[in-house]
Amino acid sequence: MDYCVSECVRDPKCSSVLYNSPSQLCKLLRCLLIPEYIIPDTSENGWDYHASENACSDGWFRFEDHCYFNNFTGSKWNDAQSVCNQHGAYLVEINSKYENLWLDRELTNGFYCGVSMWHLFTHERNRWIGATDIVTEGQFLWSFSTTKLDFHNWRNGEPNNRRKEEYCAVIMKDGQWNDLKCFCNQGFICEKNLF
Template sequence: MSIAALFMMLVIAQTSQGFSWVRGNRVCPRGWNLYGRHCYLFSKEKVNLKDAISKCADAVGSGRLAEVGGYREEKWLELQIKLRGMHDGVWMGASDILKENKFLKLSNARKIKYTNWNKGEPNNASKKEHCVEWVGNGKWNDNSCGKKNFFVCEHV
């Protein structure tokens, strides 16, 4: 299955399901961390983007890769990531696989509003970088979707 097809399947799955029990009670599943109205699960293994998407979906029935919505959320995530020793790359829920340099959320194919790109990024090096990763300096980078990274799942 192509990355583009996987992207579209994920968008369809995400838009058809809700998690009212999390929104209403603000309770996270065991092992997840609450921030605001979202729950987060931090991986202990490195996988490619496709496997990260699958693992997040399997974790709670249809979780997703974390999608950073703003500065405060990103700083909280950055602290959690650093505390867990996930310093060398963490997948985020955004990609420009459908159209170069038009980064969309993986959950609903909407344009990402908040960004924090590393200097000179995104650059699509070797014409193969379509997936967004958080790197150790707290900035974002576009990288090959086949790279193995840690990941953060989000349950809305």
């Protein structure tokens, strides 16, 4: 077990560990398991769960030095931003193709610690992100840092401000972005610094 935990401490992407004593099998996880998702009889089958001290909070996922929370609840963009703020976070600001790829693979495709969760949340696959052009049409800024987008991954033909009503951005299931009406109900991704 000590070896397994020390491997997790050395790996910046590791947040928790599942260790099986009888088989001495170790699984490094990139997130913390929420208690209700831990199979109740894991310890009876020889599995022990341990969380890293340098990990994100329960339900939050770590990528580099940031923690992310995938909220499946449909919310308007402003409401989503408020929920993130209540948790000391902000709507995600995607600053690189690597971060976008990670979000697409780990969050928007409905995986939770490598387990598909879309059978539980099939109602919506778009997620609000922090990009908006509500101040000046066509000039998207990150709502938290108020900086211009250094990176973007707009779907072909987007952003298009369809019917002159689309000012808020989502990341879609394929990792591409789209602008939508801010009052539509979408899931959302919160981000905060790990340290």
